[in-house]
Amino acid sequence: MSWLYLGIAVIFEITVAIAAGKAAGFTNLRWTIATLVSGGIATYFLSLALLTFDVGVGYAIWTSVAGVGIVLLGALLFHQRLDWRKALGIAVVVGGVVGLQLSGVA
Template sequence: MSWLYLGIAVIFEVAVGMAAGQAQGFTKLSWTIGTLVSGAIATFFLSLALLTFDVGIGYALWTSLAGVGVVIIGALLLSQRLTWKKLLGIAVVIAGVVGLNLAGTA
């Protein structure tokens, strides 16, 4: 169940990144509210996941996977360029997440 909670937390953290980008320094009220509400939901589900995960592992998984998600969504929906350097960075992050997960279970 903790993986489900973590997945939900990641989805809402991606929403935080996307909404914050549209909030224009918190000058757009609806996007600001979306950022804050998404952040609260993401943090709530992260806290549930951390009942099982070590804090360092859970937080690293959450932020890393959300960061990759924001880059991918930005490329798919916002016409942001996905260069080979970004792809390499994503691969390194994923390798790190796998490594942390394996280290957390040993």
């Protein structure tokens, strides 16, 4: 169940990043509310996942998987450039997450 909680936390963390970008420095009320509510939900589900995961490992997985998701969605939805350096960075992050998983977490 902790992996499900972590997955939900990742989805809402990605939502935070997208909403924060649209909030225009918290001047757009709707996107500001979306940012804050998504952040609260992401943190709540992360806290549930951390009942099982080591804090450092769970947090590292949460931030890295969300970061990769944000980069990929930025390329797909907002036509941001995804070059070989970003792809290499994503591969390194994925390798790190796999390494954390192989370390015997949850």
